Amino acid sequence: MAYLGIDLGTSGLRALLVDEAGAPLASAERHYEAQHPHPGWSEQEPASWIAALEGAVSDLRAEPAWPALRGIGVAGHMHGAVLLNAEDQVLRPCILWNDTRAHAEAAELDARSEFRAISGNIVFPGFTAPKLCWVQRHEPEVFARIAKVLLPAAFLSLYLTGEHVADMSDSAGTSWLDIAGRDWSEALLAAGHMRRDQMPRLVEGSEPAGDLRKDLAANWGLSGPVTVAGGAGDNAAAACGTGALGEGQGFVSLGTSGVLLAARDGCHPRPESALHSFCHAVPGRWYQMGVMLSCTDSLNWLSRIAGLRPAELTAPLGVTLQPPGRVRFLPYLSGERTPHNDAVIRGAFTGLGAETGRDEMTRAVLEGVAFGLRDSAEALRSAGADLSHLLAIGGGSRSRYWLRLIATVLDTPLHLPASGEFGAALGAARLGLIAATGAAPEEVIRPPATAEVIEPVAALVPAFDEAYSTFGPAYHGIRAIQ
Structure with a gap:
């Protein structure tokens, strides 16, 4: 048997075909663009996702295992608002997660105590509920025609199954879900001027959401029944791909933004710390994550100024971790999420001297990025999360110096996975396998093999603890003058 994982990203779609053991067989990708018609706006045509899916499937159909496809899982970028009329026609382009037009509406909703109490999160401008308030206020003729609101992954599921259905993990990022009760909140819907009948049916991500439409199956050259899983939001799917299912399992992702995610066996929200607390893609599990907006993007910024590739910047540092330098960097080039929830703050260097060179600035x-991740780690620990070790993934994990630094600043061993698949597409495929076969999630969602463990440099932990103690005050000092 074969199973398909679909990772619907902001810039492209990736489809991964795996066998019954979860081993990758083949993958295909298609790319598309986002539109930015006004400053702060970010939109996408949902039709481009369908075209990308069909293109990826056309590539995978040549694989010998394709006719044995029995399960599909969809992971998608969260918080987007796909607005449909009564005939399931798209009313306007999808407003994406990184669209900030609804900042005033988000502040209005967040000022109501029930949102943090029930949804477990700050109402961020990128979340779905404030987007709908913005549409009601600025596009009333569109708002009046809304029959259903779907997230991007749920829109693909509608195309696959013909049903309006969404999973708990993705829906937890709307500000309409009771994350502890795992159901739509009537109070939050009403406060956001929405109704339950405008919401999709909820299922767990590892449960069947429906069957692949017969006409679509025929077009794809499939004859047997194909189960479509509930699927997941992108970070929950990544957690499934890395095997972060229960307490004590998590990862740090060193990408353009930085993510520190911990799986939780219970619901322990801490919205005041700007942690994201969401339902996991499997029943009875949750996850929390801290997010910093400029992770590898900070190094990329310096590399552009220096006219060198990031690897050329870090190479002179070698592999032996040095004590904290005098120069400090606040990595707030695009604002910050955890723990400050501050869209206005911007980055800064402090401690510069006439003797400061490029290597000191690189360090x-x-x-600064490591201290930003420490902010998220402290927030997670305050919520009771177990960070005894973390899987390290993302482009920044190629730098051994950076990994040793982060391990030491967090005082947490970092496990490097062996080569192979462990991302959102694999997580989605695993959910499709579970939904189709009824397998226990614990049997399928397992961590990858560890290739190497990066231990903290114990002798330098106290020095970095002391340096970190000045990081928070530096934020407040810079904030006061910006």
């Missing part, structure tokens, strides 16, 4: 950037 400061790496240390």
Whole structure:
């Protein structure tokens, strides 16, 4: 048997075909663009996702295992608002997660105590509920015609199954879900001027959402029944791909933004720390994550100024971790999420001297990002999360110096996975396998093999603890003058 994982990203779609053991067989990708018609706006045509899916499937149909496809899982970028009329026609382009037009509406909703109490999260401008308030206020003729609101992954599921259905993990990012009760909240819907009948049916991500439409199956050259899983939001799917299912399992992702995610066996929201607390893609599980907006993007910024590739910037540092430098960098080039929830703050260097060179500035950037991740780690620990070790993934994990630095600043061993698949597409495929076969999630969602463990440099932990103690005050000092 074969199973298909679909990772619907902001810039492209990736489809991964795996066998019954979860081993990758083949993959295909298609790319598309987002539109930015006004400053702060970010939109996408949902039709481009369908075209990308069909293109990826056309590539995978040549694989010998394709006719044995029995399960599909969809992971998608969260918080987007796909608005449909009564005939399931798209009313306007999808407003994406990184669209900030609804900042005023988000502040209005967040000022109501029930949102943090029930949804477990700050109402961020990128979340779905404030987007709908913005549409009601600025596009009333569109708002009046809304029959259903779907997230991007749920829109693909509608195309696959013909049903309006969404999973708990994705829906937890709307500000309409009771994350502890795992159901739509009548109070939050009413406060956001929405109704339950405008919401999709909820299922767990590992449960069947429906069957692949017969006409679509025929077009794809499939004859047997194909189960479509509930699926997941992108970070929950990544957690499934990395095997972060229960307490004590998590990962740090060193990408353009930085993510520190911990799986939880219970619901322990801490919205005041700007942690995201969401339902996991399997029943009875949750996850929490801290997000910093400029992770490898900080190093990329310095590399553009220096006219060198990031690897050329870090190479002179070698592999032996040095004590904290005098120069400090605040990595707030695009604002910050956890723990400050501050869209206005911007980055800064402090401690510069006439003797400061490029290597000192590079070290400061790496240390500043590590301290930003420490902010998320402290928030997670305050919520009771177990960070005894973390899987390290993302482009930044190629730098051994940076990994040793982060391990030391967090005082947490970092496990590097062996080569192979462990991302959102694999997580989605695993959910499709579970939904189709009824397998226990614990049997399928397992961590990858560890290729190497990066241990903290114990002798330098106290020095970095002391340096970190000045990081928070530096934020407040810079914030006061910006």
